[in-house]
Amino acid sequence: MDEKNTNRLEAFSDGVFAVAITLLVLNIKIPGMDSASKPLDEDLWRRLLEEWPSLVAYVTSFATIGIMWLNHHRLFTHIKRTDTGLLLLNLLLLLFIVLVPVPTALLAEYVVRPNEHAAAIIYSGTFFVMACCFNLLWRYASYHNRLLGKDADTRAVAAISRQYLFGPLFYLITFGLAFINVPSSIVLNFLFALFFAVPGRPPRQLSSSNASTDLSQD
Amino acid sequence: MDEKNTNRLEAFSDGVFAVAITLLVLNIKIPGMDSASKPLDEDLWRRLLEEWPSLVAYVTSFATIGIMWLNHHRLFTHIKRTDTGLLLLNLLLLLFIVLVPVPTALLAEYVVRPNEHAAAIIYSGTFFVMACCFNLLWRYASYHNRLLGKDADTRAVAAISRQYLFGPLFYLITFGLAFINVPSSIVLNFLFALFFAVPGRPPRQLSSSNASTDLSQD
Amino acid sequence: MDEKNTNRLEAFSDGVFAVAITLLVLNIKIPGMDSASKPLDEDLWRRLLEEWPSLVAYVTSFATIGIMWLNHHRLFTHIKRTDTGLLLLNLLLLLFIVLVPVPTALLAEYVVRPNEHAAAIIYSGTFFVMACCFNLLWRYASYHNRLLGKDADTRAVAAISRQYLFGPLFYLITFGLAFINVPSSIVLNFLFALFFAVPGRPPRQLSSSNASTDLSQD
Amino acid sequence: MDEKNTNRLEAFSDGVFAVAITLLVLNIKIPGMDSASKPLDEDLWRRLLEEWPSLVAYVTSFATIGIMWLNHHRLFTHIKRTDTGLLLLNLLLLLFIVLVPVPTALLAEYVVRPNEHAAAIIYSGTFFVMACCFNLLWRYASYHNRLLGKDADTRAVAAISRQYLFGPLFYLITFGLAFINVPSSIVLNFLFALFFAVPGRPPRQLSSSNASTDLSQD
Numbered sequence A, B, C, D: 001m002d003e004k005n006t007n008r009l010e011a012f013s014d015g016v017f018a019v020a021i022t023l024l025v026l027n028i029k030i031p032g033m034d035s036a037s038k039p040l041d042e043d044l045w046r047r048l049l050e051e052w053p054s055l056v057a058y059v060t061s062f063a064t065i066g067i068m069w070l071n072h073h074r075l076f077t078h079i080k081r082t083d084t085g086l087l088l089l090n091l092l093l094l095l096f097i098v099l100v101p102v103p104t105a106l107l108a109e110y111v112v113r114p115n116e117h118a119a120a121i122i123y124s125g126t127f128f129v130m131a132c133c134f135n136l137l138w139r140y141a142s143y144h145n146r147l148l149g150k151d152a153d154t155r156a157v158a159a160i161s162r163q164y165l166f167g168p169l170f171y172l173i174t175f176g177l178a179f180i181n182v183p184s185s186i187v188l189n190f191l192f193a194l195f196f197a198v199p200g201r202p203p204r205q206l207s208s209s210n211a212s213t214d215l216s217q218d
Helices: A002-027 A041-049 A052-075 A084-099 A101-110 A118-145 A154-180 A182-197 A211-216 B002-027 B041-049 B052-075 B084-099 B101-110 B118-145 B154-180 B182-197 B211-216 C002-027 C041-049 C052-075 C084-099 C101-110 C118-145 C154-180 C182-197 C211-216 D002-027 D041-049 D052-075 D084-099 D101-110 D118-145 D154-180 D182-197 D211-216
Strands: none
Touching: A002 A052, A002 A084, A002 A101, A002 B002, A002 B052, A002 C002, A002 D002, A002 D084, A041 D118, A052 A084, A052 A101, A052 A118, A052 A182, A052 D002, A052 D084, A084 A101, A084 A118, A084 B002, A084 B052, A101 A118, A118 A154, A118 A182, A118 B041, A154 A182, B002 B052, B002 B084, B002 B101, B002 C002, B002 C052, B002 D002, B052 B084, B052 B101, B052 B118, B052 B182, B084 B101, B084 B118, B084 C002, B084 C052, B101 B118, B118 B154, B118 B182, B118 C041, B154 B182, C002 C052, C002 C084, C002 C101, C002 D002, C002 D052, C052 C084, C052 C101, C052 C118, C052 C182, C084 C101, C084 C118, C084 D002, C084 D052, C101 C118, C118 C154, C118 C182, C118 D041, C154 C182, D002 D052, D002 D084, D002 D101, D052 D084, D052 D101, D052 D118, D052 D182, D084 D101, D084 D118, D101 D118, D118 D154, D118 D182, D154 D182
8 A cells, every 4th residue: 555655656756746847848939920020031040049058947847857857767766665654745746746837937038138136036045945844855855764665775865865965955055146146156057967967976984895886876 | 356456446546646745836826937137035935925815725735635545555454355436436436536735726816815715615624525525435345344354453443434534524614713713713624634544443333452552653 | 678769768758748738828929019008997807818728728728738648658557668650650649749839829710700710610520520530540559468567457548449449529610610610629628638538438348347447547 | 787787777767768668749739719709610621731841750750769669669678677877878879869859849830831951961860860869879789799688589689780780871861861962861760660660680791581470589
């Protein structure tokens, strides 16, 4: 029964991640769709190039949601059981995942005007809250191995706990930076996403010579 | 074969829940997307704050659909087999789940004018009908343990049956309240959702000292 | 490997059915969303009532796609293996399932003008083509029990084959009727969907006294 | 644990494929939806016929995404384990799958003006990049049988590797052709999709007399 519970939580979450990541494409506007007169080739190229903020926002948000899914997937290779608390924390996380298209659309609109900070602040703020939700979910499940499998790899669990500590910290930096310098905040957001794409290393005192082989297959 | 049937009903329902919950985000309008001149920072903040009814509606509806999914999930830890009747009742339930974005959008539009009751009446009415569908589905499946597993926990089954009796009653109250006082109807809607997030307690005569431990892991 | 193949075909199809059935809600327009001045209560009720063609189209199409999913599900309790031909025929079927929101939107626009036949013709035509696709899929899989399980219930298989013969015939009738009388064509469409919701009876020579109990749980 | 990993990667990918393929329908515009005065029958037929570029683009893109799903499915009957690299390459592939509605919409707008090459160039270019991503994913997984099952059919693996070599080559041709002749580029795109619908034959030196039976069931 426990096994089944995790399966369905994962299936529902996969569905939400899949729809949220796909809806990002709706933010990319196609030139000449709204106007009656369609632009000619040269004009179309120019207008497509002007769409670059939409494309940058699409790629950044796709990478971020994709890597959030990857982390969700990674956590649930360790979490084997669910209870009401976990289901509710998971819903809280998904509430913000589903919101991502909104700050993404805002960012795509305002990235061309680096003096306007609101969009970047909201964008980074959303990711800060998501990082907190991920931590809540993981701390709740891993507290005294509450919902982890009996065969949970303690080193891998410790590695995740350590890596996740950096999440809120990192996104607090990009959040702060959004008030000062918009472009660097966006670039840093993207780099932090890559940091969470790679599984964390285990804390030093626990790692042994053959630890790396186990971790390479997350 | 039975096992497989339930799996696919759950997979399809998970998909519908996931898409419906994600489409809620489309109701959040982004300031300055439609107009050619994008607002400046101060103006944008102000206009984002004016979007609060959309956000309140989004959070309320997300919580409600999420908790409906949670209940669906909980029912199907007990329901082990399907037949045509169950598949059709499940479709009926999903018909109203999918509709949720419509009353949500209405509510987001009209919540700022508490003298206009139509939106809140339709919103509460939808949830009343959904509570009835949930009851139908569960009564149909649990009648003489028709579609439950042989190892069904009779106490947990009785607890769900008892808790679900309150559903239509509760939402009838919010429905009635919508005619009198819109804000209190919305707040009550949200509180009732939380009531159904927590699994029901078993009826007194059946509960024993060690019952709570079993129920804590739904 | 075979088992896994069917699983993934079903998972992908479930996803497509789930998204297609959920997108139907986007056809329901909400009064006062586009205009700056929101209508007052009485006006809103009147305008919501004017939305009845959208709601009728939504319910009809939801029922039809839902029952198509139910049939897909029913076929795949018998189909146990896949090959490239089946995957392609399944894609062909999904191509028309995904199209359903388009004739639905057309119907919702034109149902108020029963002298205009184009929308009803296209609506019925789409379902005629879908019925043909379902037949193709099933004949391909059941031909000499090609892709059915070894333990396939021959009576149930024969019952499906017989029931499905009526599909194209039925929808040819509603298609023809759409040229003559639009409302009766739509009502008949809905009634035929209900016919396919119930599993078919086995052909007489194969049925025995205890056959009905097996079939009641499809 | 490995088995579970592949399952969830497949479930998430299925969801993304399912949503992306379903969103294609949003590109089909319904005549008379935006204007207050709905066209009469004859007028509606004419305007529906004028929608043929949308329908051609819909069918082509549906076929292409469908066949991409079929190939993804085929690869993962051989790939049995995942690691971070595979998850990231899979996300890269999905990033372009999700983008498909954009070049499809562009193509639908511009296919009626064969002297305008930009849309066809972007359309073919997208598929060229996707073919490259498929190759990357497969080479990464099949390199020294890294992530394949121990019982991987070496002939089938070699057949896929050989067939996939043609992918980038083929789409480079349609890409080049888009600069010269738009319609032939689109037709060729469609034909190449069909080529990848059929599983590849094993290289000659490996094939034996009874090879065809194994391959017929992919």
